[in-house]
Amino acid sequence: MTATPTFFLWTIGCQMNKAESERLTNHLKCLGFDEAATAEEANFIVLNTCVVRRSAEERTLNKLANLKGLKQAGAGRSIVVTGCFVGPEREELHRRFPHVDFFFGPGDFGDFADWTTELTGIRTAGDSSFLTAHPDVSSFVPIMQGCDNFCTYCIVPYRRGRERSRPVKEVICEVERLVQRGTGEVTLVGQNVNSYGHDLPGNPALSDLLLKLSEIDALKRLRFLTNHPKDMSPRLIETMAALDKVCEHLNLPAQSGDDDILRAMGRGYTVSQYSKVVEEIRRIPHVSLSTDIIVGFPGETAGQFQNTLNLLSRTRFDAVHAAAYSPRPGTVASRTLKDDVPAGEKKRRLLEVETVQEAIAGEINRELVGQDVEVLVEGRKKDKWEGRTRSNKLVFFPCNDHNMGEPRGEVVTVQIEKATAWSLQGKIVDYEPK
Numbered sequence: 001m002t003a004t005p006t007f008f009l010w011t012i013g014c015q016m017n018k019a020e021s022e023r024l025t026n027h028l029k030c031l032g033f034d035e036a037a038t039a040e041e042a043n044f045i046v047l048n049t050c051v052v053r054r055s056a057e058e059r060t061l062n063k064l065a066n067l068k069g070l071k072q073a074g075a076g077r078s079i080v081v082t083g084c085f086v087g088p089e090r091e092e093l094h095r096r097f098p099h100v101d102f103f104f105g106p107g108d109f110g111d112f113a114d115w116t117t118e119l120t121g122i123r124t125a126g127d128s129s130f131l132t133a134h135p136d137v138s139s140f141v142p143i144m145q146g147c148d149n150f151c152t153y154c155i156v157p158y159r160r161g162r163e164r165s166r167p168v169k170e171v172i173c174e175v176e177r178l179v180q181r182g183t184g185e186v187t188l189v190g191q192n193v194n195s196y197g198h199d200l201p202g203n204p205a206l207s208d209l210l211l212k213l214s215e216i217d218a219l220k221r222l223r224f225l226t227n228h229p230k231d232m233s234p235r236l237i238e239t240m241a242a243l244d245k246v247c248e249h250l251n252l253p254a255q256s257g258d259d260d261i262l263r264a265m266g267r268g269y270t271v272s273q274y275s276k277v278v279e280e281i282r283r284i285p286h287v288s289l290s291t292d293i294i295v296g297f298p299g300e301t302a303g304q305f306q307n308t309l310n311l312l313s314r315t316r317f318d319a320v321h322a323a324a325y326s327p328r329p330g331t332v333a334s335r336t337l338k339d340d341v342p343a344g345e346k347k348r349r350l351l352e353v354e355t356v357q358e359a360i361a362g363e364i365n366r367e368l369v370g371q372d373v374e375v376l377v378e379g380r381k382k383d384k385w386e387g388r389t390r391s392n393k394l395v396f397f398p399c400n401d402h403n404m405g406e407p408r409g410e411v412v413t414v415q416i417e418k419a420t421a422w423s424l425q426g427k428i429v430d431y432e433p434k
């Protein structure tokens with residue numbers, strides 16, 4: 001290894017992976033590694049992978065293929081793979097990818113710590129460097145691991161195991177540490193954060209955790225995701241409305257707008273139950289809502305797909321993450337249902353969802369033109385600052401206004417001048433440079 005060893009971390013997938021990569025970064029920096037700009041320059045390459053759809057798995061496979069040559073070329077380079085690509089069959093993985101030095105399952109940081117100790121001879125204090133993310137203006141904090149829902153299409157429970165919640169004290173400690181080091185906004189993440197705490201002594205709920213975290217003075221904003229519609233409790237909605245720091249934004253994945261498809265997906269709610277939950281949530285003033293949709297689930301007819309479009313038109317989400325159904329190995333749907341919606345038809349349905357949603361989001365966002373919004377400034381892109389509203393909308397505003405110093409990490413007021421379906425643009429209206 002060279003005098004200043006470097007690492008390169010490649011991350012795809014959901015917020016859970018992002019949260020875990022923030023932890024891996026912290027751990028590697030604690031070990032004295034510097035971050036390299038490219039894999040080629042790094043002594044140590046970590047891939048944090050996703051397999052939620054075949055396309056994600058293919059990106060991982062391509063990356064692994066590219067690294068093969070690099071491994072052969074560079075002596076002393078180590079390659080480590082984690083994330084949902086790493087299932088329980090480790091021997092099989094080693095046989096297929098002999099150029100990978102080490103595999104560890106998503107979130108199995110203890111295994112990784114033991115391995116890095118062996119490699120570097122450096123032992124960090126237990127594996128405590130993993131208990132905190134690398135601080136940023138906005139940080140993700142995992143509050144639970146795994147999922148017990150087994151939606152019939154989903155591979156996640158097979159790769160991340162059963163639900164395990166992190167103790168309340170541990171989460172509070174981590175958020176306090178992050179805030180001391182400059183984090184302003186924390187997003188609590190898990191596959192189903194609504195069932196947080198059911199496995200902990202005393203059964204603390206997500207609302208209890210939000211209440212405690214709200215008391216951390218320097219913390220500006222709190223968010224949480226993902227929410228399963230069947231587990232949204234009235235108390236959680238009340239807590240959201242009552243606590244100033246908890247932002248008015250929820251991701252509530254519907255997946256489909258058709259009862260028969262929802263049943264085949266094993267989601268545990270009907271369209272009308274879903275819409276009732278939305279109605280409850282909309283009592284929170286200015287709340288914004290996003291959702292996830294799968295098109296082309298096995299057997300989805302044109303009429304059933306139309307029901308999904310109807311749900312989107314009725315509900316008017318602020319954002320929709322749509323994906324074409326992809327059969328995943330081991331899942332109930334892939335074993336028992338034929339993937340019978342042709343690829344071209346899935347693409348067409350996806351496009352239709354996107355078209356309908358773009359019009360809706362454009363209309364919703366244009367209503368903000370002329371209004372003042374609170375923006376937490378996250379960073380700079382060329383001559384614009386960027387940040388998010390409490391409702392999770394991306395906002396850009398020019399750097400040259402008000403002779404601005406360094407507003408990163410500050411909450412500023414921006415007057416919206418332009419809006420598209422994807423972002424807002426405006427000018428800063430009150431900011432006292434420090």
Ligand code: SAH
Pocket residue numbers: 014052053153154155156190191192226227228253255292293294323324325326327328
């Ligand atoms: N726990 C979250 C989401 C986890 S996966 C939830 O329950 O909503 C993120 C999204 O990927 C899901 O919401 C779903 O829309 C999509 N997804 C999961 N499996 C998929 C599959 N086999 N094909 C297509 N999309 C899938």
Ligand code: SF4
Pocket residue numbers: 147148149150151154155156157191192228
């Ligand atoms: Fe997958 Fe369903 Fe669990 Fe979400 S709730 S991770 S979609 S099994």
Ligand code: F3S
Pocket residue numbers: 012013014015016017049050051052083084156159160
């Ligand atoms: Fe992908 Fe695993 Fe997240 S499969 S979406 S990284 S839980």
